[in-house]
Amino acid sequence: MSEAGLGALLIALMFLLFAMGMEIALAMGIVGVLGLLYLKGWTVGLGVVGSIAWSNATSFTFVAVPSSSS
Amino acid sequence: MLDAIKESNLEEKEWQDAAAAEERARKRLPELGMTIVDPSKDEMAKARQIAKAAWDIWLQRTGPDGKRGLELALEGAGPVAAARDREGVEGGGAALGAGHAGPGAAHLLRRPHAVLLQSSAAASWTSWDPSSCSSVIFGAAAQTYRVGGHVRVDLVTSTCRAPRARGCAVLNLALGLVFLAVVIWVTSQSALTAYRYGRVSAVLLYPLWLPMLLIPAGLLLMALCMVGTLRRQLRAALGPWDRRDEVPPSAGTE
Numbered sequence: 557m558s559e560a561g562l563g564a565l566l567i568a569l570m571f572l573l574f575a576m577g578m579e580i581a582l583a584m585g586i587v588g589v590l591g592l593l594y595l596k597g598w599t600v601g602l603g604v605v606g607s608i609a610w611s612n613a614t615s616f617t618f619v620a621v622p623s624s625s626s
Numbered sequence: 627m628l629d630a631i632k633e634s635n636l637e638e639k640e641w642q643d644a645a646a647a648e649e650r651a652r653k654r655l656p657e658l659g660m661t662i663v664d665p666s667k668d669e670m671a672k673a674r675q676i677a678k679a680a681w682d683i684w685l686q687r688t689g690p691d692g693k694r695g696l697e698l699a700l701e702g703a704g705p706v707a708a709a710r711d712r713e714g715v716e717g718g719g720a721a722l723g724a725g726h727a728g729p730g731a732a733h734l735l736r737r738p739h740a741v742l743l744q745s746s747a748a749a750s751w752t753s754w755d756p757s758s759c760s761s762v763i764f765g766a767a768a769q770t771y772r773v774g775g776h777v778r779v780d781l782v783t784s785t786c787r788a789p790r791a792r793g794c795a796v797l798n799l800a801l802g803l804v805f806l807a808v809v810i811w812v813t814s815q816s817a818l819t820a821y822r823y824g825r826v827s828a829v830l831l832y833p834l835w836l837p838m839l840l841i842p843a844g845l846l847l848m849a850l851c852m853v854g855t856l857r858r859q860l861r862a863a864l865g866p867w868d869r870r871d872e873v874p875p876s877a878g879t880e
Contacts, residue, residue: 573798573801574779575781575782576797577783578778578801579777579778580778580779581776585805589805589809602808605809606812606815610761610838610841613761
């Protein structure tokens with residue numbers, strides 16, 4: 557399958573998961589992981605998942621998130 | 627493959643590129659109003675002595691693998707340090723880079739001035755790196771899930787009949803749990819690797835495995851909440867017909 561075809565398929569899957577009522581974060585994560593595993597294989601794909609989680613979590617912007625809403 | 631690498635002469639080219647880049651920087655930085663200061667022998671000796679404690683801790687944690695890695699890094703640093711000695715730069719930033727960085731020495735050898743900058747920031751404590759602690763945000767994932775704070779679209783499921791919405795909810799929870807299990811596994815492995823190899827933050831040099839562990843820990847809490855919801859959802863699915871609807875994430879809100 558071409559990369560463009562895979563992208564279209566995964567985007568369609570993402571909207572299907574949205575329609576099923578899945579949380580947006582989980583739906584996008586699942587689709588992203590599937591794409592990475594298909595394109596890069598298990599070893600690299602899973603490695604990238606770990607590094608993406610870390611690099612996105614350690615955003616300087618998040619430092620401003622308040623600790624309490626009360 | 628090794629023969630092909632030798633033929634390509636890549637390492638030699640990389641060193642030449644690094645030397646050319648440094649030469650350009652040494653010309654350009656004064657033009658931009660900066661002063662380049664090469665550390666004296668005394669400063670270098672002091673930096674090596676301070677860095678040695680970090681080397682020892684790192685070698686203790688990494689064992690024979692770390693020892694071998696360090697030997698390789700120092701072996702790679704040899705020609706550069708020797709060349710700098712010949713140039714009269716007294717060992718230069720390269721040796722300091724190896725001393726300061728431990729596991730990342732080979733990489734930092736290409737950026738001696740960046741290493742010096744990091745060393746001075748760490749010594750003065752005037753700069754800190756809080757962003758790597760922002761992974762604490764994952765600690766809130768479970769509570770956000772419990773109060774229904776994760777954004778989702780219920781435009782379609784709200785118009786479905788209860789059994790269909792219930793089926794979607796079970797499927798969503800099962801898929802979500804599989805996904806979380808994968809992410810928890812890989813992020814735990816990353817934290818474990820950081821612990822084994824003594825990775826530290828860029829400036830304050832605190833152990834990176836601590837903030838890294840917050841990601842799988844927070845996601846594990848969220849997964850446990852989802853397991854509870856899945857159990858209640860399955861119970862509802864097997865219960866009376868009129869109660870076979872989608873259950874809320876938290877039992878207290880039913």
